Amino acid sequence: MKEYSPIWLRILKHGLLLLGCVIMVLPFIWMLSTSLKIPSEVLSWPPQLIPKTFTMQNYVEVFETAPFLKFFLNSLTMSVISTICILLTSTIAGYVFGKFNFPGKNFLFVLTLATSMVPLEVYMIPLYMQMVKLSWVNTFMGLVAPYLIMSYGIFFMRQNIMASIPDDLLDAARIDGAGEARIFFTVVAPMLSGPSGALAIFAFQQTWAAFIWPLIVTSTRDLWTMELGLGMFQYRFTVDLGPINAGSMLSVLPVLIVFLFLRKKIVRGITLTGMKS
Amino acid sequence: MNRNNANAITLRRRMNETERKKRIFVYCSILPVIAIFAFVRIIPIFKNFVYSLFESTVVNPMQEFVGLKNFVDLFRDPLFLLSLRNTSIFALFVTVFSVVLAVLLAALLVNQSKLSPLYETLYFLPVITPMVPVAVVWKWIYDPTYGLLNYILSWFGIQPIGWLVYPNTAMVAIIIMSVWKIVGYNMIIFLVGMRDIPETYIEAARIDGASTNQVFWKVIIPLLKPILLFVFVISTINSFNVFTQVFVMTSGAQGAPGNAVRTIVFDIYENGFRYFRTGYAAAEAVVLFAIILLLTFIQFGISGGSGDKKIKIGKGGAN
Numbered sequence: 001m002k003e004y005s006p007i008w009l010r011i012l013k014h015g016l017l018l019l020g021c022v023i024m025v026l027p028f029i030w031m032l033s034t035s036l037k038i039p040s041e042v043l044s045w046p047p048q049l050i051p052k053t054f055t056m057q058n059y060v061e062v063f064e065t066a067p068f069l070k071f072f073l074n075s076l077t078m079s080v081i082s083t084i085c086i087l088l089t090s091t092i093a094g095y096v097f098g099k100f101n102f103p104g105k106n107f108l109f110v111l112t113l114a115t116s117m118v119p120l121e122v123y124m125i126p127l128y129m130q131m132v133k134l135s136w137v138n139t140f141m142g143l144v145a146p147y148l149i150m151s152y153g154i155f156f157m158r159q160n161i162m163a164s165i166p167d168d169l170l171d172a173a174r175i176d177g178a179g180e181a182r183i184f185f186t187v188v189a190p191m192l193s194g195p196s197g198a199l200a201i202f203a204f205q206q207t208w209a210a211f212i213w214p215l216i217v218t219s220t221r222d223l224w225t226m227e228l229g230l231g232m233f234q235y236r237f238t239v240d241l242g243p244i245n246a247g248s249m250l251s252v253l254p255v256l257i258v259f260l261f262l263r264k265k266i267v268r269g270i271t272l273t274g275m276k277s
Numbered sequence: 278m279n280r281n282n283a284n285a286i287t288l289r290r291r292m293n294e295t296e297r298k299k300r301i302f303v304y305c306s307i308l309p310v311i312a313i314f315a316f317v318r319i320i321p322i323f324k325n326f327v328y329s330l331f332e333s334t335v336v337n338p339m340q341e342f343v344g345l346k347n348f349v350d351l352f353r354d355p356l357f358l359l360s361l362r363n364t365s366i367f368a369l370f371v372t373v374f375s376v377v378l379a380v381l382l383a384a385l386l387v388n389q390s391k392l393s394p395l396y397e398t399l400y401f402l403p404v405i406t407p408m409v410p411v412a413v414v415w416k417w418i419y420d421p422t423y424g425l426l427n428y429i430l431s432w433f434g435i436q437p438i439g440w441l442v443y444p445n446t447a448m449v450a451i452i453i454m455s456v457w458k459i460v461g462y463n464m465i466i467f468l469v470g471m472r473d474i475p476e477t478y479i480e481a482a483r484i485d486g487a488s489t490n491q492v493f494w495k496v497i498i499p500l501l502k503p504i505l506l507f508v509f510v511i512s513t514i515n516s517f518n519v520f521t522q523v524f525v526m527t528s529g530a531q532g533a534p535g536n537a538v539r540t541i542v543f544d545i546y547e548n549g550f551r552y553f554r555t556g557y558a559a560a561e562a563v564v565l566f567a568i569i570l571l572l573t574f575i576q577f578g579i580s581g582g583s584g585d586k587k588i589k590i591g592k593g594g595a596n
Contacts, residue, residue: 014392016385017382017385017386017392017396020382020400021396021399021400023457024399024402024403024457024461025402026425027403027411027415027418027457028402028406028414030414030417030425031410031413031414042423043422044423045422045423045428046428047428089309089310089313092306092307092310093307093310095306096303096306100302102303102304111319112314115318115319117514117573118322118566119514121518121545122325122562122563122565122566122569123318123321123322123324123325123562124545124549124562125321125325125328125338125545125549125559125562126320126324126338126559127317127321128549130316130320130321145316145317146317148313149310149313149314149317149318151318154310179298180301181302184302184306208407209408211408211409211520211521211524212520212521212542212546215524216546216549216550226407227521228409230409230410230413234416234525234528235528241417244417245413245414247413248410248413248414251407251409251410255405255407259398259401259402259405260398263398263401267397267401
């Protein structure tokens with residue numbers, strides 16, 4: 001689209017947008033700044049954006065008071081396993097729903113679609129009771145169980161498979177004598193790298209940010225995730241602002257780094273779920 | 278003749294063989310998925326309705342069938358009514374502000390410039406960051422004595438405000454923070470929608486003498502209607518599920534007073550997992566479910582017949 005507007009309007013526009021950017025970024029800068037300050041400077045008035053004395057002491061203290069490395073590894077393991085399972089289950093179910101006919105198919109598909117809008121908060125109590133029955137409370141299985149599947153992922157993969165994989169291709173592979181499982185792994189799956197990447201990013205981000213489920217299903221800190229660990233840490237050490245902000249930085253930093261490298265893919269991955277297919 | 282027949286038979290046998298293999302594949306692959314799905318979604322969703330009709334004890338969620346008693350109690354419970362009210366106010370303001378701001382931002386950003394990637398990255402930053410760390414830093418920004426926000430406001434001669442101390446300002450504070458968190462998500466969706474609008478429509482309106490304002494209100498906004506509706510509904514649904522930022526910002530010495538920003542999910546969490554009133558909490562979850570269902574029906578009801586731009590509900594946002 002061409003710019004029709006006069007120069008002063010363009011300056012005003014960029015001025016507004018830049019002001020917005022400052023508001024978006026300032027909390028992160030403030031977090032970083034606080035995490036690098038010595039205690040006396042954290043509580044100084046007027047607040048200083050750039051610390052006078054830089055210190056890494058807060059980061060040391062975070063690792064001393066709480067096992068943040070453990071939290072980080074827990075989050076990572078949980079998110080990776082969840083992402084792999086969601087990709088696998090979504091692709092398989094999407095493929096079966098999209099390319100095969102079997103009795104009960106429509107019923108099952110509608111059921112999948114209908115539950116996609118029900119949030120975990122609605123059914124977390126019975127889910128927790130099931131975990132109690134299986135003795136999965138405060139275990140890794142219990143932690144990751146709700147994140148092994150994503151209704152929306154199934155729907156999303158089905159749309160992509162129906163749009164991008166022709167039936168003729170599958171029939172050709174069948175005539176060549178390929179078994180169904182082989183067709184799925186060697187013909188179908190490789191053609192879905194684009195949508196798989198987008199779904200993977202969305203799944204990973206969703207599991208990484210999980211809070212209420214880890215909060216209720218874990219009871220000892222060796223199973224806490226980064227999010228929960230930080231939430232509990234700030235709950236108990238609420239006056240130590242330096243270490244708390246250092247802990248926040250540790251939780252934000254990996255996400256920011258990955259985001260800056262994969263910006264386009266991530267934006268697509270996270271908004272795709274909002275868009276029509 | 279004979280040979281043809283034989284060929285036909287082999288072909289048919291082969292097709293039957295293919296069909297059989299297909300069927301085996303379908304059941305072997307879909308059954309595990311359905312099993313997990315039933316275990317972590319369908320059964321719990323169903324059981325939640327059942328639980329809501331029972332009086333529970335700590336060990337037994339289904340101690341005694343009480344019919345709708347939990348629901349009757351619920352609508353007499355001042356704490357639940359307060360959390361319902363708080364959540365509705367929260368959802369209304371977060372949705373309205375984030376949608377309006379996002380549309381304005383998208384309108385400013387729709388013309389690509391050299392700075393566009395920078396803007397899009399920075400506005401999207403809060404969306405991808407997890408909720409806990411940003412809630413932690415916002416809590417610190419809202420600090421009444423040393424907080425950054427009161428300092429910035431002091432430039433304009435505004436006296437320090439105890440943001441998270443008083444019920445009304447605590448609500449405002451959490452709304453501002455939540456709008457900040459999701460506005461970039463809504464903006465990107467509007468931006469994609471606006472860039473999808475064929476340029477010829479806008480050119481045509483301009484040739485007919487429409488001003489920039491008129492193009493925006495009479496051409497762009499009507500074409501965006503399905504997307505607007507979708508974002509409105511998804512933002513409202515996500516806002517009704519608000520929990521994490523409330524949990525973080527109301528906890529500890531600098532936190533907001535307990536009930537000022539009490540939300541439905543917070544109430545479910547307390548009743549279900551602190552006081553072990555399972556049946557009661559399940560009834561609350563049913564109310565939450567009903568609200569979400571209603572919003573979804575509104576969405577499908579309005580957008581269902583609108584033709585080419587059909588949108589499906591997904592799990593938007595991050596909470």
